[in-house]
Amino acid sequence: MKYGAQNKIMAKVKSVKTGDIMSQVKFDVSVPVEMSSVLTTDSVKDLDLKAGDSVQLIIKAIHVLPVKE
Amino acid sequence: MKYGAQNKIMAKVKSVKTGDIMSQVKFDVSVPVEMSSVLTTDSVKDLDLKAGDSVQLIIKAIHVLPVKE
Amino acid sequence: MKYGAQNKIMAKVKSVKTGDIMSQVKFDVSVPVEMSSVLTTDSVKDLDLKAGDSVQLIIKAIHVLPVKE
Amino acid sequence: MKYGAQNKIMAKVKSVKTGDIMSQVKFDVSVPVEMSSVLTTDSVKDLDLKAGDSVQLIIKAIHVLPVKE
Amino acid sequence: MKYGAQNKIMAKVKSVKTGDIMSQVKFDVSVPVEMSSVLTTDSVKDLDLKAGDSVQLIIKAIHVLPVKE
Amino acid sequence: MKYGAQNKIMAKVKSVKTGDIMSQVKFDVSVPVEMSSVLTTDSVKDLDLKAGDSVQLIIKAIHVLPVKE
Secondary structure, three states: EOOOOOEEEEEEEEEEOOOOOEEEEEEEEOOOOEEEEEEHHHHHHHHHHOOOOOOOOOOOHHHHHEEEE | OEEEEEEEEEEEEEEEEEEEOEEEEEEEEEEOOEEEEEEEHHHHHHHHHOOOOOEEEEEEEOOEEEOOO | OEEEOOEEEEEEEEEEEEEOEEEEEEEEEEOEEEEEEEEEEEHHHHOOOOOOOOOEEEEHHHHHHHEEE | OOEOEEEEEEEEEEEEOOOOOOOEEEEOOOOOEEEEEEEEEEHHHOOOOOOOOOEEEEEEEEEEEEEEO | EEEEEEEEEEEEEEEEEOOOOEEEEEEEEOOOOEEEEEEEEHHHHHOOOOOOEEEEEEEEEHEEEEEEE | OEEEOOOEEEEEEEEEEEOOEEEEEEEEEEOOOEEEEEHHHHHHHHOOOOOOOOEEEOOOOHOOOOOOO
């Protein structure tokens, strides 16, 4: 199975909180991962991003898709 | 600075590939992280997600927002 | 009315489930549709996508925007 | 393999257009599908959505994730 | 025409920059607007959001859908 | 602090409505803003977007990320 997405992170479910329509699931990620971001070239220039820079990667929980075998 | 998002991951820029409109940036994440997903309660039931389950978290690169101090 | 999006699918509401903040709506799509995806060129190569390939298109419900006249 | 997303559509690749960073892939969907949207309860009320209503579902191509076995 | 989205902002096109696959469009918004965000209740608590607070709203350009009559 | 996103809008919290999993926050934006959209070049051609055109910008609330100092 191959996914058309750059970020594929192995994780373990820590907790599940079930709501009326939406639910929230928390995961532990124990191994180092490589991640990838696509942003406008304008934003890359604004941030002056270059190899070695420390950044924080912000991802809304709604954009994380769990897949289970 | 506090972000209205559940996933905040410390990372280091590995490479930057600049395109005409969009650019792609790759990062190394070396420390273990906790991650969070919000999905429909229907999907949680379909996947029968429960604590301890192994899953893969798929995130399109376009949804990863780098922030730099 | 013209939308700055590639996917425009005619559908009929099947059910509405109302929650406190979010609601979930299900639709029937009866006519064949053409769909479009944008992904990184890296991902296209990883999947080795070419005309005729069978794939599954995964879309989180949160990314579907209903419009009504 | 089970996905934490409500929309899973069988499709066939029609064309691939490769760009510097991003690529665009077009698909044919020939069988009827059921689709699902999550939106705010406020928006459901604004649209007065109810069973039988005809709507158009708008999805940006960037939100469509192809998966290939 | 009614949209299943909380944010509907009147704007005027300022510039269009066309790329191979993706293009970037800039807009002027001259009138005051009301905007809306949906986030996890956990994040609302983390930010301790309450009426009167000053915040910055961050939106990736890819999530902005232009509609033209 | 610099964000890898084109849209950064100063706003004031107007109301917070807390739900089980997700919450909805409304904001007032009083100053004129410049906004930016990234869409496929195909969509720019379909809409025939050019400087001076009036458009409506549609953004699902789920894609708006509040940041607070």
